[in-house]
Amino acid sequence: MNFTLENGKTVIIPDKEIEKYQKNLELSENEAIELWLSDNGYEVNEEQDSLDAKAKKVKINHNASAKIRKKSEKPKTHKISNEKKEIFQTILQNLDRSEYINRENIQILTENKLILVTVGDKKFKIDLIQCRK
Numbered sequence: 001m002n003f004t005l006e007n008g009k010t011v012i013i014p015d016k017e018i019e020k021y022q023k024n025l026e027l028s029e030n031e032a033i034e035l036w037l038s039d040n041g042y043e044v045n046e047e048q049d050s051l052d053a054k055a056k057k058v059k060i061n062h063n064a065s066a067k068i069r070k071k072s073e074k075p076k077t078h079k080i081s082n083e084k085k086e087i088f089q090t091i092l093q094n095l096d097r098s099e100y101i102n103r104e105n106i107q108i109l110t111e112n113k114l115i116l117v118t119v120g121d122k123k124f125k126i127d128l129i130q131c132r133k
Helices: 015-025 029-039 046-057 082-097
Strands: 002-004 010-012 106-110 114-119 122-127
Touching: 015 029, 082 106, 082 114
Parallel strands: none
Antiparallel strands: 002 010, 106 114, 114 122
């Protein structure tokens, strides 16, 4: 069904929706058309706008925050394999042997994991990561 608005714009309204409004809500054809236009933003329905404004003012708390459980405060224990320890020590020894790197320029930031090396004004981080199976 084609419907012409007051501003001259023509809108195509599906006949099935108009029939559905008439059947389910027991409306006349004109009332069903007005309802469809207000639902789809072509006309302003003051009653609908006032109800929307009231609904926006209401804040509903569904206690969503209550469902979040706290993690335990236990300290994490990291299992470090013997192979990782050996590789870390080998990297440290080889860095210490290098001509360009002084021992005071090598820092262990995290044991068996992270090394910071300073060469001149440049800094390098070496991060040893063991991949999972």
